[in-house]
Amino acid sequence: MSLRLPLIPMMLALVGSLFASTSLFAFDSEEDLLLLEKARKSEASGAYSRAANFYAEYLRKNRDDLEVRDAFNRIGRIQQQQVRLKDEQYRKIVVALRPSQVIDLCIYIAEVLGANYVEADRARPEILFHHATEEVLLLLRTPKLLTPILGTLNSEAAKTIEQRILQLRKQPIQNLAELRETLIELAGEVRNSGWSENTTRACNLIILECAHGACHGLDQFTLLFTPSQKVAIDSASAGRQSGIGLTLVPSGSYYEVSRIIPGSTAEEAGLLKGDLVISLQGIPAAMISPAQVHALLTIQAGQEIELQVQPQGMSTITDLKLRSRMLLIPSVDWEVLNPMNADPIGIVRISSFRSTTTNEFREALARLQTLGIRGLLLDLRGNPGGAFKSALSSADLFLEGGTIVHAEGQVKEFNKSFTSTGQNPFLLPTVIMVDEDTASSAEILAGALQLNGKARIVGNRTRGKGSVQCLIPIDKAPWDKLPGGVQLTVAKLRLPTGQTFERGLSPDVKVEGDANAVYTAAKLELLRQLGKMNDPNP
Known part of the structure; x- marks a missing residue:
């Protein structure tokens, strides 16, 4: 079983990662209202990417607004559905299979969710059917995207199907057998409604969307991946990513180059760390x-x-003008600051957590200690998370014992406390840099070090994602021949103190300002720990 916190593929970038979008400018309540107005107008006009941006910007300052959070998640479901409907591999599945095979898949996924989802009561067949049909209702209202798959559609028949769905929702569904019968009824309604002349494809698509909806309705991280999405996930997990090999961080009204990937077109073009990017694709940097x-x-x-x-x-x-290519991207890079100084400082940046991250991290720490560093800056800014087990083993590099994180779920493997082995820990003073985009596995590492007294945190409150996702390949014929899979939430996490991650980690030193301000404050904090500065707040 492959364990990882979500690494959202590029096709879903404006679904998963938009929640972490960072504003370059602060705003007051009047601007909050303006953001909501823009978001709702964009959603109403079908400009979903713009709507997601505005909702995400609002949620950064108003995390507890559940109504807006629901709207943001709704936009995410619409965008994911649109991606699927344009996916050639997904369309081939719709065409190739029999309705009975698709119903079998839907039941199999419901069984997987019921047995493994973190909250068993929320994954009962009746609830899953409600989530499933939410996806179908979205589908019925987007006929333009369906024409390449189903041909001309009957809008009146679509309304009939909607009415039948609402009736089926009122029926009790106590078990998987009753769920199967209800799906068969729904497929029969689609077949007899005259909605599409391609009745088999129409039935397949409706039930496939039920399978997606059963997952997506549980939470934003529980997903049924199409083959193309699964391939993208596997590439990201292996450290392969398309791009120009450039990492940027906000700097005033611009973006500053913070990292160049060897062998990339950015390196070939002569770009260097510290260069400023004024615009991208003709759009001023301050607007992106x-x-x-x-x-x-x-x-x-x-x-x-x-x-x-x-x-x-x-x-x-x-x-x-740079051309994107496939790159093998390390998850860890490091350097020595002031190497000729009597007190050199090491800096390690972890971009995400993969299966190789702990070994990369361990090697970086060893190399830095060989070079005589006196302290460490650990940069987790912009780190969206990744492999759960890598976060645990990375924390273990620093701890002499104690709890790393508590996990709660119905799967035995994820219903326990994870503790440190306490073997050969890194003992030098450490300061961790975080921001609003620091999430999941990165929060596990930062929280474990902070609360066990091994590091101080500098920056802004982190995102607050405290859950573990498990990627389960679909091994039921004929799906076992396709690279699909179900990613589902199997555990909720708590900090060593027992607190949840929901509101993010609070920094020991809060910094208002751009990336340079956080970097400067982190260096000053580390110097204070090294005894090179007086503590202004003893």
Whole structure:
């Protein structure tokens, strides 16, 4: 069983990662209301990416607004559905299979959810059917996307199907056998309604969307992956990603180059750390959120992106056009600050957590200690998470014992406390840099070190994602021949103190400002720990 916190593929970048989009500018309550107005107008007009951006921006300052959070998640479901309907592999499945096979899949997924989802009561057949049909109702209201698959559609028949769905929802569904019978009834309604002349395809698509809806309705991280999405997930987990090999962080009204991947087109173009990016694809940098920047920098291999760059220390602006390619991207990079100084400092950046991350991290720490560092800056800013077990083993590199994280779920493997082995811990003073985009596995590592007294945290409150997802391949014929899978939430997490992650981690030193301000504050905090500065707050 492959265990990982979600690494959202590029096709879903504006679903999963938009919640972590960072504003370059603060705003007051009047601007909050303006954001909501823009979000709702964009949603009503079908501009879902814009709506998601506005909702995400609002939620950054208003985390507890459940109504807006529901709207944001609804937009996410619509976007994911649109991606699926354009996916050639998904369309081939719709065409190739028999309705009975698709119903078998739906029942199998309901069984997997019922046995493994973190809250068993929320994954009962009756509730899953309600979630399933929410996806179908969305589908029936987007006929333009369905025409390439189903041909001309009868809008009146679509209304009839909607009415039948509402009736079926009122029927009690106590077990999987009754769920199967209800799905058969729904397929019969679709077949007899005259909605599409391609009745087999129409039945297949409706029931397939039921399978997706049963997952998506539980939470935003529980997903049924199409073959194309599964391939993208596997590539990301292996460290393969399309892009130009550039990492940017906000810096005033611009973005600053913080990392160049060896062998990338960014390296070949001569870009260097510290260079400023003025615009991307002709759009001023100040108008683009970090999530949108990430999506642009990791466009599909073979596509081009236009940049305007101001080299560090220069006033000239250079126009560049870089082509994306597939890259093998390490999850950890490191360097020594002030190597000629009597007190050199090491800095380690972890971009995400993969199966290789702990070994990369261990090697970086060993190399830095060999070079004589006196303290460590650990940069987890922008880290969306990743492999749960890598977060645990990375925390174990620092701890002499104690709890890393508590997990609660109905699967035995994830219903326990995870503790440190306490073998050969890294003992030098450590400061961790975080921001609003630090999430899941990154929060596990930061929280374990902070609450066990092994590190201080500098920056802003983290995102607050305290759950574990498990990716289960579909091994039921004929699906076992397709690279699909179910990602579902199997556990909720608590910090060593017993608190949830919902509101994120509170930094020991809160910093208002851009990435440079956080970096400067972190260095000052580490110097204070090394005894090189007086503590202003003893």
